[in-house]
Amino acid sequence: MIRLNWTDEQKNRIIELSKQGLSSPKVAQQMFDEYGINFSRRTVARFIATGHTSSHYKGKPKPKVKDVKRGTEIVINKDGSTTSSTTMQMTEEQAKDPEFVLRAHGFNPDDWDIVSARNNFWQQNSVENGLIDLYQSKITVKPKVDNDIKRAVEVLTRDIKPIKVKHSLDSSRKRNLVIPITDNHWGITHLSDVQDKLSELLDIIKQGYGTIVIEMIGDMLHSDKINSTETVSGTILEDVDMPKAIDEAMQFTEAIVVTALENANTVMIKSVGGNHDFDISYMFMIWIKERFKQAQVDVNNRYRTAYLLGHVLISIQHGNVNKKNPAQILANECRHLWGIATTTEIHSGHLHFDKTEDQNGVVFRQFSTPKPSDDWETMNGFVGSNKLMYALEYNDDRLKVEHFI
Structure with a gap:
């Protein structure tokens, strides 16, 4: 498991976004959009409140959503839910992270809940990166009732x-x-x-x-x-x-x-x-x-x-x-x-x-x-x-x- 230390640039950006009035979840979303890293909302909130992070981000730096949602198929179901299917590159830890999976499919975790999810794993040789982990990911989501x-x-x-x-x-x-x-x-x-x-x-x-x-x-x-x-x-x-x-x-x-x-x-x-x-x-x-x-x-x-x-x-x-x-x-x-x-x-x-x-x-x-x-x-x-x-x-x-x- 790789631990990722926040850079001074990232810390300063979190402080800047917080001063703009963004909530911790929105700061985490903005940091993901800018850096491609799935910052924990809890850790972001702790850093905003105390200036310290008592835990580190788990897993490798995550690719931006724009890199992993190519070829996404979206189906709107009669019961109001939405089903999204796509192929993406991610780690085993990322596949267990609901927030990462939602963002990878293009859904804001603040607005959507996962009803069901299935991630099928295989490995493939890449000319640029060698052996890489790929997932065929399919999720069904519904808008948050709250x-x-x-x-x-x-x-x-x-x-x-x-x-x-x-x-x-x-x-x-x-x-x-x-x-x-x-x-x-x-x-x-x-x-x-x-x-x-x-x-x-x-x-x-x-x-x-x-x-x-x-x-x-x-x-x-x-x-x-x-x-x-x-x-x-x-x-x-x-x-x-x-x-x-x-x-x-x-x-x-x-x-x-x-x-x-x-x-x-x-x-x-x-x-x-x-x-x-x-x-x-x-x-x-x-x-x-x-x-x-x-x-x-x-x-x-x-x-x-x-x-x-x-x-x-x-x-x-x-x-x-x-x-x-x-x-x-x-x-x-x-x-x-x-x-x-x-x-x-x-x-x-x-x-x-x-x-x-x-x-x-x-x-x-x-x-x-x-x-x-x-x-x-x-x-x-x-x-x-x-x-x-x-x-x-x-x-x-x-x-x-x-x-x-």
Whole structure:
């Protein structure tokens, strides 16, 4: 094993890059690009912090990526991964170094993880260098999940300033309003698609209510990721512009919540995740909680939740799980609320069409979606359902008015 001592030039260059504000991983990447040596990120960080290196780089100086990635074959797979195959010259130690292998294939280790790797070894006589070690290298990589989350957090949390809404109590407001929002699939849906419906909903809210409950019943956003378009389970979807989708979802939500705060004594926001956006919707709810301090916001990572509105017990769930006997599950999980309620309802979405059914006194309301038909729905002929939004007015013990918007 050969130990490589850093030269004064290399040390000075590391210090210079650090002073420019580059992180240790980026300094290591830049040093690799300039010197063709795979500097350890940990050792670089130690040197920046202390001016000393307590361990030496293991292995021979490594050839630059530009020398080893000739003839690389790149295949983009349906699951979002990428497969790269190439022939390169490297040592046995280098073949065991994930960072070196990633860089040799042209991938930044900060942005990609190796899913699988296979390096087949053989030796070949070289006119210039004699007997050399060669590898047929094939790797499959995926973007780092943390990178997706970081980008999502940046979009969802930038410039969060709580809104202060003029909010007053009015004892004349007797009825309550429930606004179920499900399967908007922002990214497929745009503000222009629902502008008229949103305006009509705001007019209903302005009538004034004792309590307004906004139910976020899942699949508000079409994708659970930012860099790629796929569901929480990894199903690949048609591409959408997710930063724009998040921005439009924010505008839509803000218009409803602000108007609700102006026209209700109490505003509650309840939520569950969907099969498309379970993870990112959780972060979206954190944004809602930070943005609207005057509302009672329920942030959770559950598949179902329930609340009491007067003597009306309402459970919300997206509709993709707990299909067998949701009423019995509700009675078991919420026994104290079940005993108080005179009316019990379960609200869901997921299937994109409207359906109401009374099963032994428990009313199941499955809501449609205002989203336009996407390519998959059009291809399969699922285009006949009404594109609706809803607002439900309740008194203390039952539904009184149902608005189809």
